[in-house]
Amino acid sequence: MFYNFNLAGGSVWIRRPFSWGARMNLFYSNKKLKKDGIFKWSLPAGLVDQGGTCIGAGACLKFCMFKKIYKFRGPRCIGAHKRNLELARSPWFADICIYELQARRVIKRLRVHDSGDYFDQDYVQAWARIAQAVPRVFFYSYSKSAGGLDLDPLRSLHNYRVIESVGGRWPVDRRRVHSIVLPRGADRIPAGYADGSVSDLVALNSKRIALKRI
Numbered sequence: 001m002f003y004n005f006n007l008a009g010g011s012v013w014i015r016r017p018f019s020w021g022a023r024m025n026l027f028y029s030n031k032k033l034k035k036d037g038i039f040k041w042s043l044p045a046g047l048v049d050q051g052g053t054c055i056g057a058g059a060c061l062k063f064c065m066f067k068k069i070y071k072f073r074g075p076r077c078i079g080a081h082k083r084n085l086e087l088a089r090s091p092w093f094a095d096i097c098i099y100e101l102q103a104r105r106v107i108k109r110l111r112v113h114d115s116g117d118y119f120d121q122d123y124v125q126a127w128a129r130i131a132q133a134v135p136r137v138f139f140y141s142y143s144k145s146a147g148g149l150d151l152d153p154l155r156s157l158h159n160y161r162v163i164e165s166v167g168g169r170w171p172v173d174r175r176r177v178h179s180i181v182l183p184r185g186a187d188r189i190p191a192g193y194a195d196g197s198v199s200d201l202v203a204l205n206s207k208r209i210a211l212k213r214i
């Protein structure tokens, strides 16, 4: 099966990647993000040697909500995340994302990773290329990969925001945009932090974000 993509340099035919199936939409939403018109892109959560993409995972592994989600929703959810990873490693990844974002004008905000993380520098560069090609979309990510990869190509873009998350294997520079996860049961948001638990819009414009543990 081949798909026709109208890319910047003209129209090209690209073979449907591997096990990607007939599905064409890469970007979806969920209950929390949908009300704010935010779409998302997901990769497998967890350590790399266990099939995940979270090169900076640390203490967060204990409270990662995707452990629960994978258990609850099972192979269907894991399979979808694995297919996304397969595509993310393919040479067509950036072009296919650009094609979808240009075609689906309803997508104005994209959370890159509601699960998983930036796993290598080529993948970071692919997102920088995607964001540059679709400047009307605002991209953002919570990430624990900043200690292992150069995320400046994303930070330097006017339509991309990287929020470093505390709880990984590398320390976070708290002078930068960052997020913390509150201990279970804590409902008081620390002074200077915005509560990002109810709406992800907070992630778009706050410098310090506190998330309550689910």
Ligand code: SF4
Residues within 6 Å of the ligand: 045, 046, 047, 054, 056, 057, 058, 060, 061, 063, 064, 065, 066, 114, 115, 116, 117, 144
């Ligand atoms: S980095 Fe995020 S998605 Fe990955 S294991 Fe930690 S909490 Fe889960």
